[in-house]
Amino acid sequence: MSVTARHADSGSPPFRRPVVIALSILLMLTVPLATWHLTERAAVARLTQAALATAQTRALALDSILDRQRAVATVLSVDQQVVATLRAGRLSDPDVSAKLDLLREETQSSVIYLMDASGRTVAASNWDRPESFVGHDYGFRDYFQQAIRQGTGQEYALGTVSGRHGLYLAHDIRDAGRPIGVIVVKIEFDQLERAWARDSDATFVLGDDDRVLITSRPRLRFQTLPSSRGLVTTRVPLRRSDWRLVVQTPTAGARRIAGLAAGTALLVVLLGGIVAALTAARMRRTARQARAQAAYRADLEDAVQARTRALSDEMRERKAAEQRLIRLQSDLVQANKLATLGQITAGVAHELNQPLATIRLLAENGRALLPAQATQATGDNLTRIIGMTDRIAVITDRLRGFSRKATGTLQPVSLDQAIQASLMLTASRRRASAMRFDLPELPDDLCVRAESVRLEQILVNLLTNAHDAQEDCAAPWIRLAASWDTDAVTLTVTDNGPGLDAEGAARLFTPFATDKPQGMGLGLVISRDIARDFGGDLTLDPASPGQGATFRLTLRRA
């Protein structure tokens, strides 16, 4: 038994592959881009928030420094010692200077100095150092003039002596409503700027004119704010001035984070794609294997079914053969019985001869010795007995002849005599019923090439079948008709039976085909064989209406 796996198709339909590839490319582009965009936005938002917090903290710290130093200037502007020095019009006052120095020390300012109404410095915290302001005239400075004009002044500038930049906070000193001097606190923001510079973001304090004053990027001082491209810029106003504190935070970090996130997303998408592709491939492989197995199973089932069918056919044939064998055996038994019966018949016919001859002899003697006074009837009876013994002798002769083995040599046989002999052998069948019997007029010398025993066997068989076929027939008849020419003689035997249908006609000359309970289905087969042996044939004529079967025996004329 061979099993061939049916064709298993090779996975997903081809049109799906480009769609999957396009989707994968789309995913690989969109997911990282979207991740980049969202992450950057979130990171920038976080940066902005952090920058705002930083800016507010720094503004608060700066405001508190300025408030403290303003407070120093305000307090000093009403200090009695300071006012007294100015009233006295002293050119220099070391005591006040020392006081200012102490105060500077405590309040962490750069310089504190006192000017009279003309702008000349009369006391300064650096009075005892080489860069002392005492004696210097700063009347030209904006902060001085602002203070004289409006009470307070403020200027971020470079120191003319120190050359160091810083914020000058000025407050006027009045005596009876008249300005008699100005106290100035200079604050330097180096420390603050250094602290700011430690952070990655840049801090700027912008003045009224938008120029950078205090900054973590000293080289940008006194310049306008640089471009904020790639930066998050946060502005916070300072109290009590038009100054603003600006914090610029680079967004590079946010972009780096976004880039990292996008890269990770791309990696995840790629890994996901690889895992999905591997899973899909595995699923396709599994599906292919399942299909192949299903096809193999189906083939196997087909093969098993085919084999089962073949086996059952074989079994059926074997059973039929067995039945044929059984039938054959019983037919052989029957044939054997008939053969035995034939031998017995021949024996009986032979044994009858002797007593029959004796009866005849005695009957003849009896007739010859009849006394003259014997009645006519007695003589007739003896004559009839003699006739009867003759007839019995003919019958036993025929029986013995019929059961004699055929010689196998063909010679001219009188057709009429053969017919007469077979009529005698089948006479018992006709005695029971009043059957019409038509015989042909045959010339005595009409001979056929045959063997008388076997020719009689054919005729007896045809006549017996005709009798059998008309068992239940209301008006039975048998008609024998003959025709001949120089070469052949044809004899037909027709009856008034049911005849044969197409199926019966088809299996007519098949061995053992019989519809009779005691039949063997061999008679016609043997008869045809004999006829063909004689150089003739035995056939069935096509059915014609108004009559039963017609068998046609053709023989060579002798």
Ligand code: ADP
């Ligand atoms: P058997 O007489 O033992 O059945 P035969 O070979 O002589 O064997 O006949 C075979 C069968 O042919 C008969 O059983 C019968 O069915 C059919 N048959 C023969 N002769 C006739 C006939 N004259 N009419 C109808 N059927 C016939």
